[in-house]
Amino acid sequence: xxxxxxxxxxxxxxxxxxxxxxxxxxxxxxxxxxxxxxxxxxxxxxxxxxxxxxxxxxxxxxxxxxxxxxxxxxxxxxxxxxxxxxxxxxxxxxxxxxxxxxxxxxxxxxxxxxxxxxxxxxxxxxxxxxxxxxxxxxxxxxxxxxxxxxxxxxxxxxxxxxxxx
Numbered sequence: 396x397x398x399x400x401x402x403x404x405x406x407x408x409x410x411x412x413x414x415x416x417x418x419x420x421x422x423x424x425x426x427x428x429x430x431x432x433x434x435x436x437x438x439x440x441x442x443x444x445x446x447x448x449x450x451x452x453x454x455x456x457x458x459x460x461x462x463x464x465x466x467x468x469x470x471x472x473x474x475x476x477x478x479x480x481x482x483x484x485x486x487x488x489x490x491x492x493x494x495x496x497x498x499x500x501x502x503x504x505x506x507x508x509x510x511x512x513x514x515x516x517x518x519x520x521x522x523x524x525x526x527x528x529x530x531x532x533x534x535x536x537x538x539x540x541x542x543x544x545x546x547x548x549x550x551x552x553x554x555x556x557x558x559x560x
Contacts, residue, residue, distance in 0.1 A: 411424045446485075447485055448480050448485065449480075449488070450487055452489055454487070455486070455503075461505035461506070462502050462503070463504075463508065464500050465503075465511070466499070467499045467501050467518075468498065469498070471521070474518060475501065475518050478517050482510045482514050483510070484503055484507045484514060485504050486503040487501070488502075
């Protein structure tokens with residue numbers, strides 16, 4: 396069934412009614428076909444112009460599918476965005492300014508609730524893994540090495556010139 400649809404999408408029908416087939420007539424017919432074909436593509440593109448992934452809260456509410464929200468911490472915001480894009484979830488992130496430690500609210504379509512459950516499960520697993528690793532700070536180690544280098548005595552270069560013939 397799919398093969399027939401692919402073939403029919405690729406085939407072109409062109410009907411010309413003329414008494415005499417000339418190059419000029421054929422050229423006009425092809426230009427009319429291309430003009431109509433471009434119009435159909437533009438109409439398809441306008442239909443598929445819906446935004447997906449990260450968007451503003453106004454755009455998300457404008458889709459009229461209901462909106463739900465969840466709080467997310469500031470530390471793993473980029474991780475959340477990557478995972479949400481992976482699952483194809485439409486979402487909007489809004490900063491909550493009323494709370495002293497900054498918190499972010501993630502709004503998503505109510506119809507995406509199952510996908511958001513998967514996203515949150517993966518996100519929390521990733522956050523827990525990061526916390527459990529307790530890796531040493533690279534910046535602290537770099538600062539320590541900088542101090543060591545600064546405390547090392549500097550070498551003086553002696554210039555010796557030798558004349559040889």
